[in-house]
Amino acid sequence: MTSKARTTLLVTVTGRDKPGVVSVIFSALTKHRVEILDIEQVVIQGRIILGVLVATTADPEDLQEAAEQATASLGMQVEVEVGAEAVGASARGSTHVVLVLGRPVTARAFTETTRALAALNINIDAIRRVADYPVTGLELLVSVPRNGDPGAADAALRATLVALAARSGLDLAVERVGIARRAKRLVVFDVDSTLVQGEVIEILAEHAGCGAEVRAVTEAAMRGELDFTQSLRRRVALLAGLPARVLTEVATAVELTPGARTTVRTLKRLGFRCGAVSGGFTQIVRPVSDELGLDFYVANVLEIHRGKLTGCLIGSVVDRSGKAAALRRAAEHFGVPLAQCVAVGDGANDIDMLTTAGLGIAFNAKPALREVADAAITQPFLDVVLFVLGVTRDEVEAADAADGVLRRVPL
Numbered sequence: 001m002t003s004k005a006r007t008t009l010l011v012t013v014t015g016r017d018k019p020g021v022v023s024v025i026f027s028a029l030t031k032h033r034v035e036i037l038d039i040e041q042v043v044i045q046g047r048i049i050l051g052v053l054v055a056t057t058a059d060p061e062d063l064q065e066a067a068e069q070a071t072a073s074l075g076m077q078v079e080v081e082v083g084a085e086a087v088g089a090s091a092r093g094s095t096h097v098v099l100v101l102g103r104p105v106t107a108r109a110f111t112e113t114t115r116a117l118a119a120l121n122i123n124i125d126a127i128r129r130v131a132d133y134p135v136t137g138l139e140l141l142v143s144v145p146r147n148g149d150p151g152a153a154d155a156a157l158r159a160t161l162v163a164l165a166a167r168s169g170l171d172l173a174v175e176r177v178g179i180a181r182r183a184k185r186l187v188v189f190d191v192d193s194t195l196v197q198g199e200v201i202e203i204l205a206e207h208a209g210c211g212a213e214v215r216a217v218t219e220a221a222m223r224g225e226l227d228f229t230q231s232l233r234r235r236v237a238l239l240a241g242l243p244a245r246v247l248t249e250v251a252t253a254v255e256l257t258p259g260a261r262t263t264v265r266t267l268k269r270l271g272f273r274c275g276a277v278s279g280g281f282t283q284i285v286r287p288v289s290d291e292l293g294l295d296f297y298v299a300n301v302l303e304i305h306r307g308k309l310t311g312c313l314i315g316s317v318v319d320r321s322g323k324a325a326a327l328r329r330a331a332e333h334f335g336v337p338l339a340q341c342v343a344v345g346d347g348a349n350d351i352d353m354l355t356t357a358g359l360g361i362a363f364n365a366k367p368a369l370r371e372v373a374d375a376a377i378t379q380p381f382l383d384v385v386l387f388v389l390g391v392t393r394d395e396v397e398a399a400d401a402a403d404g405v406l407r408r409v410p411l
Contacts, residue, residue, distance in 0.1 A: 007060045008037065010053050010084035011067050015076030017048035025050065028070035032058040042128075048076075053084060094125045094141035094177050096157065099388060101171035103379060105136045109168040116164050120156060121145050131393035134259065134381040134411055139390075141177065165376070173375035173388050175359070181390060184359065186336040187267055188327050190345035191278035191285055191299070194363050195292070195382070197255045200284050201235055207246045210238045221349070223366055228279060228319040228349045233312075236302065240311025244304045247283040254284065256291075258409070259383030264292045265405075266386055266396050273334045277326045279318050279349050295334075298326040324352035344385055345369065361385055 013025055022041070034054040041050045056063060064080040071078040100113055117124060123143045131137030144153045154176075161172040175181050192199045205214035214235045221231040264274050275296040278285050285299040301314040318326065323345075331341050343350070343357035348368040354360025355372055362373035363382065370376045377384050386396060400406035 008055050010081040012079045013050040017043050028066040032063045095144045096142050097175050098140040099173040100138040101135050103135045109170050116160050130387050135379050137387045183340050185340045186273045187342040188275050188277050191276050192280050193346045200280050208239050208242045229317045237311040239309045242309045244307050251284045251287040257382045259381040262383045277323045320349040320352050324356045327353050
């Protein structure tokens with residue numbers, strides 16, 4: 001007896017989504033003894049696209065007729081392609097994730113993004129929205145051509161996205177697909193202009209009456225034009241004689257960056273260790289750490305004598321190299337490989353910390369830091385970091401709702 005020939009068919013169903021769609025379709029397919037080879041489904045704004053690749057030894061025309069009858073009963077449309085080939089996972093798997101962030105994401109800017117990818121012969125495999133607040137976030141799964149040098153392909157993609165972001169007004173981040181993207185376990189934040197708004201030393205300087213002078217030194221240091229340690233000691237010296245009570249006043253008045261609480265709360269739910277590594281001062285960073293529930297913090301200590309600042313620091317300075325060293329110590333303490341660490345900062349003194357971590361994120365950063373970061377965010381909301389890590393706004397808000405803390409602040 002000759003065995004019946006095996007035929008593959010791709011069944012694509014589209015229409016208004018409703019309960020029971022998948023059940024009805026597969027009931028029709030079951031009668032024809034099909035083997036499921038692949039299946040994908042997406043629902044957008046209440047409309048469903050369902051694709052099923054099947055193999056069968058039954059008459060393909062009978063199966064096509066059954067699929068048409070089933071979808072007609074649902075008021076939907078179906079297309080059946082006979083002889084469609086199954087694509088192996090190794091051939092079809094996406095290689096990178098491109099994150100598109102904007103407020104808003106315009107059609108023009110998105111078109112520029114897709115054209116830039118096409119020019120590199122990069123295919124877009126799937127698109128999903130990951131956020132509608134406080135920014136619009138779109139996640140693109142893409143496939144970079146597998147021939148040639150992977151490192152060169154990565155560099156070309158990153159360079160293209162950096163140039164595109166500069167002219168389009170979008171934030172664009174790229175990461176390789178794989179288990180490493182979902183394996184991050186420790187996040188370290190800079191404090192001034194990252195976890196909190198503004199530069200604390202400048203606020204202290206205003207109280208001391210030397211704001212303009214300190215601001216000038218700060219800006220030069222953040223641009224990488226001055227050695228951080230020398231510039232910090234110079235600025236701290238200008239604070240000599242400032243009453244220590246001012247530190248408490250400033251710590252109470254300092255404002256968290258929008259999204260800071262949401263970011264840390266969500267990361268802690270996911271089991272992340274979270275810390276602050278700052279070139280600022282323990283007397284300010286400690287209350288911020290306590291308020292956010294961080295696991296650790298590292299900062300400089302201002303010397304106080306008889307209720308006033310002496311203009312000196314106690315101990316070694318947490319500078320550019322010190323920040324990277326603090327990250328390494330935290331990673332070792334918590335047993336987290338550096339590849340699974342994330343660092344977020346805004347200034348030149350964060351360069352070593354961001355390049356040491358497996359993922360370095362520049363947050364509203366100076367050019368010197370953006371040039372070396374894996375991802376750069378220009379939106380003023382810290383919770384955008386969550387989207388870079390693959391967490392969606394829906395997931396954040398579902399968890400917040402369960403804990404009774406869900407709210408959206410008008411922007």
